[in-house]
Amino acid sequence: MTTTVTPERTPEPAPGTAPAGHRSSARRRRVYQWLFVAPAVLYLLAFFGFPLVRNILMSFQEYTPTTYFTGEAPFNGLDNWRAVFSNELFGDALWQTVLFTVGSLVGQFTIGLALAVFFTRRFPLSGAVRAVLLLPWLVPMVVSAVVWRRIMDEDHGVLNSFLETLGLSGGVPWLSSPSVALLSAVLVNIWIGIPFNMVILYGGLQEIPREVHEAAALDGAGPWRTFRSVTLPMLRPVVTVVLVLGFMSTVKVLDLILALTGGGPADSTQTLGTMTYQLSFLQLDFGQGAVVGNVLILISAVFAVLYLRVNRANAGRGK
Structure with missing residues (x-):
């Protein structure tokens, strides 16, 4: 008589549930991921999150x-905000910040793009000329x-x-006239920012395949049509990065204006950055200085959100 032994069947997991081994490995993977991300999160909280929150609180105190000796900073509500917004200098500084930022970005980008396109054509000593053009970017801004x-001095400037040598009108009050x-500050900032724009845009142009331009030429497109319809669309991601980084570095410029004009004459070169410095470190009103700093942060945040939306829309079109 033969006895048949039926092997025990391993119970299958219920639908929608993973085996215990898989669950534990997935849990370990998530823990490792958070361990890798934790240093960056702690860094952002310590060096960005805490100062931001502290600055916001200070604007209401x-x-x-x-305060640094007594530790007492009474809450005064919106008094600091009212004082800043009722200050006539705030409106002027905001408008001059817009003019300074837009003028600098347009000048830097236009000349930088023109130089980048120019250097795509190989010629002798092109590398040496590019190296020389990098000097304004390498020199500290205060030194520049x-x-x-000295160069723009009305009486003894070069x-x-x-201009007088060329027979043009000399004696232009570059730094002493409110108009x-x-x-003058915009022109100097353009000179400083051209190398950065040129280098980044030149790198982007090098990544565009030559076959695309050759195909455009075969289709009968001229140089300008090729640049407008082929080069610029393919260069759009690089252009976006250049403009965003240029905006972030220009809207908060302080050392250039302080060393060049000191915010004068007659507050004609005061920006939000110099106003923050003036309120906090000259008038020692840290609460009002924090208000202007928060306005700068808000402007940068709005610009960053717009950039992310445009970038997401472009990515959606690409798909």
Whole structure:
């Protein structure tokens, strides 16, 4: 008589549930992921989150130099905000910040793109010329501002002497006239920012395949049509990065204006950055200085959100 032994069947997991081994490995994987992300999160909280929150709280407090000794900073509600917004200098500084930022970005990007396109054509000493054009970007901004302050001096500056040599009107009050000083600051900032735009855009142009331009030429497109319809659309991601980084570095410029004009003459070159410095470290009203700083942060945040939306829309079209 033969006895048949039926092997025991391993119970299958219920639908929608993973085996215990898989669940534990997935849990370990998530723990490892958080361990890798944790240093970056802690860094952001310590060096960005805490100062941001502290600055927001300070804008609602009566924060003075005595606070550092007594530790007392009474809550004063919206008094700091009302004082800043009722200050006539705030409106002027906001408008001059817009003019300074837009003028600098347009000038830097236009000249930087033109130079990048120019250097795509190989010629002798092109590398040496590009290296020389990088010097304004390598020199500290304060040093550049001091040098340009000497160059733009109304009486003894090289720039006015050069204009007189060409037979043009000399004696231009580049830094002493309220109607010209902001333009002078924009020109100096354009000179400083051209190398950055040129280098990034030149790298983007190098990534565009030559076959695309050759195909456009075979289709009868001229240089300008090829640039407008082929080069610029393919360069759009690089252009976006250049403009965003340029905006972030320009809207908060402080050292250039302080060394070049000091915010004058007659507050004609005051920006939100210099106003924050003036309120916090000259008038020692840290609460009002924090308000202007928060406005700068808000402007940067709005610009960043717009950039992310545009970038997401472009990515959606690409798909």
